[in-house]
Amino acid sequence: MLTKTDYLLFLEAPLHLWAEKHGRLEQVTPSEYDQHLMQQGQEIEQLAREFLQQHFQGAPSPLILTFQDQLTDGVFQARFDALVYDPAAQVYDIYEIKSASTVKKEHLHDVGFQRLVAEANFKIRYTYLVHVNKEYIRQGSLEVRQLFQIVNVDEQIEELRQEILSGRQAAWQVASLDAPDGIEECLKPNSCPCPGVCHPGLPDHPIYELPRLHYKKARQLKSQGVLAIQEIPEDYPLSELQEAHLQVVKTGRPQFDRDGVRAALESLVYPLHFLDYETFNPAVPDYDGYQPYQHVVFQYSLDIFPAPDAEPTHHEYLGSGNSDPARPLLEHLLARIGPRGSVIVWNQSFEAGRNREMAKTYPEFASQLENINDRMFDLMEIFSKGLYIHPEFHGSASIKNVLPVLAKDLSYDGLSIPKGDAAMMAWVALTRGQLSAAEIEQTRQDLLRYCALDTLAMVRNWQALKNLAAV
Structure with a gap:
């Protein structure tokens, strides 16, 4: 059947x-x-x-x-x-x-x-x-x-x-059919449920790593027997960004736009605020004022550099209990993040989107949240726009791909909570009575450690970029 x-x-x-x-x-x-x-x-x-x-x-x-x-x-x-x-x-x-x-x-x-x-x-x-x-x-x-x-x-x-x-x-x-010969495979090896069937012998730098490669082009290249980026013909039509990635992989040498990176970093205004949120987005809203799948911001991490030569200060907040954590989180955050200075994030659409949602739910904070959004600087764009391309990024601007190249001593490996979806599940366990008192305290510490690493990773990437660009 x-x-x-x-x-x-x-x-x-x-x-x-x-x-x-x-x-x-x-x-x-x-x-x-x-x-x-x-x-x-x-x-x-x-x-x-x-x-x-x-x-x-x-x-x-x-x-x-x-x-x-x-x-x-x-x-x-x-x-x-x-x-x-x-x-x-x-x-x-x-x-x-x-x-x-x-x-x-x-x-x-x-x-x-x-x-x-x-x-x-x-x-x-x-x-x-x-x-x-x-x-x-x-x-x-x-x-x-x-x-x-x-x-x-x-x-x-x-x-x-x-x-x-x-x-x-x-x-x-x-x-x-008895055999898979000639059956069309998927073009997403990272999420493929049968990579041994769809993508046997995948090279270190497959064509799927090229940024924004249309599936029709990926299919065309595969039909020509091209699977590795290095094998793409010289005259094959690619975008400027894709061509840059191709050359980086072929030569094994990173491409760094020193002037572009310097201009981006010099636009930052002190005090610098490195900000990261953790959220949970249930289909059925848990709290009043929320819509289905709306993100509940339950945690933040914030590193502030008040001046170029000053030591940073770290601030953090993690909600607790069964009430909406967003209001106390905002009160805590807005008491620490001033009205001036750049707010540095990784993937601006996420943090800015959460601020817009919280402003709608709690309009008394709307002007301050709008001010934060107006000052946002997306550090990820230096990588997603190709100002810095490295073969070991594997075509990704994810902080977890960039960090091992720019800060080899930092890693998410070994953390009890190593990624965002695990943080979501930890929050669910905390707030829905699934943990003992000892487990609650340990889980809170694990969440704080994970979110703090997100902002520290941004800081270390920023510092590495400053050194490379001689800012």
Whole structure:
């Protein structure tokens, strides 16, 4: 049988489906964050069922609502989140539940596959997606009727009908093959579920490391037998940034735009504030004033250099308890970060976005948060814009790729909390009664250590850039 899950795996990459059907997907234990996402999806599905039950309670004529029905159409099989039977019209409506807050193309393929299977069994009238309402703002008890939206997708599915019909047939053919020869692989080795099948013998610098390489170009290069960056033909059309990365990898020598970096760093105004937030973004808002998936800022780390030759001061805050940590965090932060001087971050869109959200939730702090955003300097852009390119960055401007090159003595390795999603899960454990008193104290120390390293990493990268640019 070919299920809708199989079909979606085929759309992701045909070779992923073949690997799944032949036991070649790598067996990876889900991380704590992955498990959280699965549990969150189950929570959303349960709430959506309650929503649908309430939605149909006031129907003018009796309707029959059922969950998790399974139907087949030859070799194709689908399980339905919800089916509604209208006895008067003798038709069914399909309701597919999604934990996302918008309708995506893969959702249309998902429910379109279901509709084709259902049509082989009985008459279908309408097809709907039920997704989280991103405009809902929690105030008091959770209002399930406001948490979801119902969207009719009949028109979009009809436009995709032939594509789904041919796609599911192609998926069945791929699943039936004995060998993977000639099956299209994915182009994302870092997240591939079967790298041994899709990307065997991947070189140290594969073409996927080129920044902003369009998937069509990646596919074209692979079809020409080009997998390593060094093998890209001289006359192959690349952007200026991609060409610079190519030359760095070919020569093994970094490229450093001293004038560009110097100009960027000389634009900084003292006192310098190196700022980092840690957040958690639940699908169902925990606190009043929050929307689905809105980030809760529960922690910050701040290193301040008051003058060029002065020693820095470190400040930090980590929320506690079951109330919204953002207000006390802002009170703590704004008492320490002055109205003047550059605010240095890594990936400005994230910190600036959180400031805008907190300003909306707590308008009494809006002017100060806007002032901070106006003074922000994104240190990451020196790397993402190609002012400094190093072969060991592997085409990434992530702080965890840059730090080992510029500050070899610093590392996230060995930390109990080594990355952002682990920090999220630590916060969940802290605030939802999952830890003993001793574990609470240890987890708080681990969170403080992780966030402090984020700002220290920025400081060390900035200092290394200053030395290289002779600022």
